[in-house]
Amino acid sequence: MTEMPAPIGVVVNGRPTSLPAGTTVATLVDGLHRSPGGIAVAIGGEVVPRSAWAGWSLDDGDRIELLGAVQGG
Amino acid sequence: MTETDRRSPTLPAPGPSADADADPLRIADGVFQTRLLLGTGGLPSLTVLDEAVVASGAEIATVAMRRIDPTARGSVLDVLRHRGVRVLPNTAGCQTAREAVLTARLAREALGTAWVKLEVVGDDRTLLPDPVELLASAEQLVADGFVVLPYTSDDPVLARRLEQAGCAAVMPLGAPIGSGLGIRNPHNIALIVEGVRVPVILDAGIGTASDAARAMELGCDAVLVASAITRAAHPAWMALALAEAVRGGRLARRAGRIPRRFHARASTAGEGLAELDPA
Numbered sequence: 001m002t003e004m005p006a007p008i009g010v011v012v013n014g015r016p017t018s019l020p021a022g023t024t025v026a027t028l029v030d031g032l033h034r035s036p037g038g039i040a041v042a043i044g045g046e047v048v049p050r051s052a053w054a055g056w057s058l059d060d061g062d063r064i065e066l067l068g069a070v071q072g073g
Numbered sequence: 074m075t076e077t078d079r080r081s082p083t084l085p086a087p088g089p090s091a092d093a094d095a096d097p098l099r100i101a102d103g104v105f106q107t108r109l110l111l112g113t114g115g116l117p118s119l120t121v122l123d124e125a126v127v128a129s130g131a132e133i134a135t136v137a138m139r140r141i142d143p144t145a146r147g148s149v150l151d152v153l154r155h156r157g158v159r160v161l162p163n164t165a166g167c168q169t170a171r172e173a174v175l176t177a178r179l180a181r182e183a184l185g186t187a188w189v190k191l192e193v194v195g196d197d198r199t200l201l202p203d204p205v206e207l208l209a210s211a212e213q214l215v216a217d218g219f220v221v222l223p224y225t226s227d228d229p230v231l232a233r234r235l236e237q238a239g240c241a242a243v244m245p246l247g248a249p250i251g252s253g254l255g256i257r258n259p260h261n262i263a264l265i266v267e268g269v270r271v272p273v274i275l276d277a278g279i280g281t282a283s284d285a286a287r288a289m290e291l292g293c294d295a296v297l298v299a300s301a302i303t304r305a306a307h308p309a310w311m312a313l314a315l316a317e318a319v320r321g322g323r324l325a326r327r328a329g330r331i332p333r334r335f336h337a338r339a340s341t342a343g344e345g346l347a348e349l350d351p352a
Contacts, residue, residue: 032141040138042175047178047182067139067141068183071122072139072163
């Protein structure tokens with residue numbers, strides 16, 4: 001019998017959020033229910049390239065920014 | 074100049090874009106037929122955005138990078154891509170080189186373009202460029218393979234430094250962002266035009282059509298307008314007015330204006346004038 005891993009606490013776009021351990025960036029982006037084109041992800045002030053989303057597990061305490069294009073400039 | 078010299082080699086025909094084929098705007102490897110760039114911030118809806126895009130004839134439009142709003146419906150990208158407009162992400166809101174470089178990299182990830190309108194402002198009140206952070210971030214982004222279009226002060230020396238750093242264009246302000254004050258220092262804009270080889274795109278400060286015409290008459294290669302269109306009572310009308318002004322100003326620049334004179338100079342020949350009231 002395996003123990004359920006404790007959830008992790010992260011901050012997504014400024015909002016504290018609890019997620020299952022092992023959640024990947026790809027899973028987080030899927031949760032937006034939007035076309036992933038037009039989305040960029042930064043964790044801790046660094047870009048997470050799209051090619052790395054599926055294999056990138058979030059860590060407890062990560063500060064994640066999910067960005068897209070809006071009217072501006 | 075002889076009369077023969079003053080004949081126009083190919084007289085541009087009247088009508089929209091008639092002169093475009095002979096006079097495209099080139100930025101890096103991009104070739105554009107119109108010289109009004111659209112800033113999309115401040116429009117009330119995507120429908121009005123679409124109207125403004127069409128009326129402006131713009132082939133380049135800026136967007137900003139912000140946190141995704143899960144409740145938002147439709148996207149500025151849908152409108153721009155539907156109209157075949159090149160999306161130019163900006164780094165609006167950044168105040169340090171580090172923020173601006175990261176924002177540009179995120180925009181490249183999200184939008185698949187290495188073009189960036191680089192904005193690094195010194196404070197929220199004036200929104201004036203921070204020249205030190207601007208130059209530092211421009212150097213980093215050029216080294217990282219970006220096509221950098223920096224929003225800069227109307228400083229001819231800084232413009233030259235940005236060109237030397239490898240920027241694909243320079244975008245001097247006419248006046249503070251959103252002020253509608255026009256071109257406060259036309260002499261500096263003319264010095265920038267004279268001092269760099271990359272395209273000069275007048276950015277910020279345009280209030281109405283005559284400001285845009287003036288920018289082009291001063292020798293700018295293009296004009297970027299946001300607030301003057303997006304906050305006008307009728308954005309699409311103003312977009313059309315500015316497009317016409319940019320075209321008129323460009324033609325006037327190429328036509329070669331007359332020098333300013335202190336006194337009058339008759340346009341009618343005095344020779345052959347009759348003596349009708351002999352003293």
